[in-house]
Amino acid sequence: MHGAQKRSTWIMVSPAVALIGVFIFVPMVLTIWLSFHQWSTQTGFGTAEFVGLRNYRDIFGPISVGRDFKRAFSNTAIYTALSVVLILPLSVALGLLVYQSRVAGGNLLRTVLFSTYMVPMIAVALVWSKLYSPTEGPINQILSWVGIGPQPWLSSPDTALVSIVILNVWQQVGYFTVLAIAGLTQIPTTLYEAARIDGANPIQEFFGVTLPLLRRTLLFSAVIAVINAVQVFEPVALITQGGPANATNVLTYHIRRVGIxxxxxxxxxxxxxMLMLSLIVVIILIFALARQREERT
Known part of the structure; x- marks a missing residue:
């Protein structure tokens, strides 16, 4: 009986395993294999010439290939760090706002927040490119009402990457707010009642009860936010094409430019x-830091 159950289990999961193997593991292994070869994407795999570690030496070397790669790597790191640093606190703040029963229209606000995540990134990028317009863009017009001059946004190397980050935060924060709300619902109300009996004010409740018990939710959110951020492509491809002056040339767009x-x-x-390895290292570090903090507490 046990053997029959085991066979039936394998029969049920085999289609999913096969799809994962074909669409994930095979391309991953092929990419690693090609990274040690000189190969033109306009020819077949049979024309690939083994060159060892030369490709890796080139992307980390002083030549133009290496300089462009390191700039794209730096842009991706900055973009990811800014996105995570902005998304996590905003999601917790908005989650607390929606979760409070005394706030009218909580369900409507939750729906509006999550709807931003449901909008395709292509549409979001096109709309925000109009919002960022230096002359007729609504953002600069609103700033002019309070006496602030027009900002270059996407046309300046100093502000272009931050502008893409703001776009990403607007699109992603609704999803992470829902995750924060899910974490808040798992916190027993008795803990808040006990904290109030001990004389804790709302700020002490947040840092003493809410934040520690949201730790696992925030850990999951941080990992997902990092993975989403390093995959940014549509805003750069549609709006800036890596410019101005390579200020928004992130790794995914740069890989497409070089490889295709x-x-x-x-x-x-x-x-x-290298992008995959960097992502793996960052996620391992996030889990390691979270584990160290749990051991200290």
Whole structure:
């Protein structure tokens, strides 16, 4: 009986395992293999020439390929850090606002917040490109009402990347707010009642009860936010094309530019492998830091 159940289990999961293997593991292994070869994307895999670690030396070297890669890597790191730092506190603040029963229209606010996440990023990018317009954009017009001059937003290297971050935060924060609300619902109300009996004010309740018990939710949110941020592509491709002066040239867009537009498949694969390894390292560090904090408490 046990053997029959085991066979039936494998039969049921085998289609999913096969799809994961075909669409995830096979491309991953192929990308790693190509990263050690010189290969043009305009030819077949049979033309790939083994070059060892040359692609990796090039992307970290002093030549233009290395400089562009390191700039794209830096832009991606800054974009990811800013997105996570903004999204997590905002999601908790909005989650608390929606979760409070005394706030009228909580369900409507929750729906509005989550609806931003349901809008395709392509549509979001196109709309925000109009909002950021230096002349007729609504954002600069609103700023002029309070005496602030027009801002360059996407046309300046100093503000372009931050502008893309704001766009991403607006689109993503609704999803993470729902996660925060889910975490808040798991906190027993008796803990708040006990804190009030001990004389805790709302700020003490937040730092003494809410925030510690939201730790696992915030850990999950941080991991998802990092993964989403490093995959940014549509806003850069549709609005800035990596400019101005490579200020928004993130790794995903740069890999596409090198691997497809320039047909340097080996170099593009090496960059993709480094992106994957960097993401794995960051996620491991997040879990390690979370584990250390739990052990201290």
């Amino acid at each position: 537009e320039r047909a340097q498949g080996g170099l593009g694969s090496a960059m993709a492998v």
